[in-house]
Ligand SMILES: Cc1cc2nc3c(=O)[nH]c(=O)nc-3n(C[C@H](O)[C@H](O)[C@H](O)COP(=O)(O)O)c2cc1C
């Protein structure tokens with residue numbers, strides 16, 4: 051162990067804290083080799099103290115090459131500085147802008163070609179692994195849910211996940227300045243301090259010490275002082291060199307209580323006695339180090355694993371499909387994420403799939419109505435399972451209900467589970483959750499029984515189902531069980547849409563109608579997101595399947611530009627357009643939506659009327675489900691003999707599938723019931739169900755104090 055520990059440079063964190071007198075003078079004086087021992091030019095492997103004090107590293111050749119001391123007459127040229135901020139009330143953003151202005155005005159000693167200021171939530175964290183720009187973080191600390199949470203979790207996961215290369219951030223050069231309030235005592239600036247520490251521990255080169263600006267003092271002056279010190283360090287130039295071996299690994303950190311203690315347990319997997327309190331013996335440290343080494347994964351290997359995973363899956367039920375070649379791909383759901391998702395009610399299946407019971411399934415079990423899919427397509431919610439074979443997604447939509455805790459990525463770079471295993475796992479877990487509802491007041495015995503025979507699968511829970519490399523086999527497994535498939539994709543994977551075989555109904559999320567608004571609302575990871583989006587619509591148009599555009603209306607985000615929506619409809623030629631008001635799911639640090647962004651049902655109707663008027667003769671409003679602010683616009687092809695046929699004949703669908711012959715969306719239609727038609731008095735609520743009102747919300751004054759009334 052001592053060897054391991056000796057090999058670790060016990061980094062110390064320099065913190066520039068500011069009292070009433072800014073401490074920046076001292077920092078400026080540090081020059082090339084001074085106070086910034088852990089992140090600056092001369093780390094402990096570098097020149098002797100004397101050399102350091104002489105102000106430069108030239109005495110030592112190796113150090114000189116590492117430090118590349120600049121000729122003081124020549125300006126330091128920097129290609130790109132990215133300034134990331136995390137802010138709730140705007141201070142960090144203001145300071146980030148201020149830093150940008152100061153850098154622009156800095157010359158002549160330092161010349162920065164490009165400076166980008168961005169909200170940390172708009173950045174794909176995984177890009178830090180290959181980031182070449184200098185990264186400056188201006189981060190506010192919050193002891194409540196805040197905008198830094200997601201990035202913090204990602205960094206923390208990276209730091210404590212033994213499968214991740216300890217030097218995974220070695221390409222990064224960074225500086226952190228925290229904003230906080232000293233009234234928070236021990237929690238003062240704790241979030242920014244953690245980021246600073248973890249980046250250092252992951253091999254990133256700190257080019258200027260952590261700043262800690264206090265709201266309780268003169269925060270502005272403190273930040274200006276930090277900025278001057280930082281710019282002076284840039285002008286000096288030495289700190290810009292990489293120091294990839296400068297791992298700041300603090301032995302104390304090993305004792306740090308990590309939420310996902312599972313990580314440590316995993317290291318000794320196989321030796322677990324079930325106590326969960328595993329200690330690693332000193333003699334085992336060597337073994338552990340080699341295990342850690344063996345588990346290192348780099349991104350190239352992950353990409354390769356993805357390629358390998360495209361090969362036909364092995365049919366090993368109950369096990370994870372192994373990559374055909376040697377690389378060990380990592381699990382998509384980290385232990386911490388697993389814990390978070392489980393807390394939110396998800397059941398995780400295998401290493402990348404999930405299932406959850408939706409509120410409509412629960413309502414249906416109690417005879418209190420079905421979701422809008424019942425009105426539009428004849429689905430009974432207690433027979434429906436909501437799941438996904440990929441919890442990862444390539445967008446970070448502002449309205450996403452998973453609150454940005456799920457993994458994101460542009461390509462599949464995780465382990466791949468067997469499709470049969472996932473289907474079995476999804477159903478088992480779904481039934482387990484149904485079982486738990488036994489005895490809940492109001493649950494109807496007949497519906498409870500029926501619920502153990504799932505007939506529909508909404509592949510729309512979270513993440514991007516089409517991302518899963520074996521999506522076709524997965525869908526086929528569901529169809530073999532006579533389970534219909536409603537698959538929703540985010541329109542970022544046109545090639546996958548093209549490859550997709552027949553599903554019962556194929557959805558594309560249309561979250562905005564212009565490139566700018568799509569970027570704002572979906573926050574896609576792909577740089578060519580707009581081209582991908584359009585190509586997805588083109589792909590949809592040629593599918594010849596029953597297709598749906600799903601529009602989620604977010605007031606002030608995507609409710610304008612009717613003309614652009616119409617163009618998209620003409621391009622994708624969907625069978626249906628579902629328009630739904632966004633559901634407010636509480637505050638998310640990664641989202642700025644409020645109740646004001648949730649449209650009323652009348653506003654959704656108005657929007658649909660405008661769309662139909664503009665799109666021409668081909669579409670009409672067919673159905674509504676006012677209860678969930680949902681409207682269905684349908685292609686008039688589904689109005690047969692002047693009667694809407696938006697419902698699905700499910701047995702017919704399976705019959706057609708089994709026949710193996712080609713068929714189209716009109717071959718398995720069923721008549722829409724009167725109560726579901728737009729404008730009917732029931733407004734899409736099945737009259738055989740009992741409508742439930744929260745206390746005080748019942749519009750019927752004659753009703754008793756009972757909270758449920760028949761509509
Ligand atoms: C609800 C709340 C919680 C906070 N928690 C902390 C904390 O844990 N630690 C800390 O140093 N400052 C904390 N602060 C202070 C903020 O970080 C500080 O005011 C900061 O300057 C705000 O920056 P912003 O405007 O960029 O969001 C908290 C402030 C609020 C309102």
Ligand code: SF4
Nearest residue numbers: 408421431434436508
């Ligand atoms: S379609 Fe969606 S909301 Fe409706 S029952 Fe299925 S999972 Fe629930």
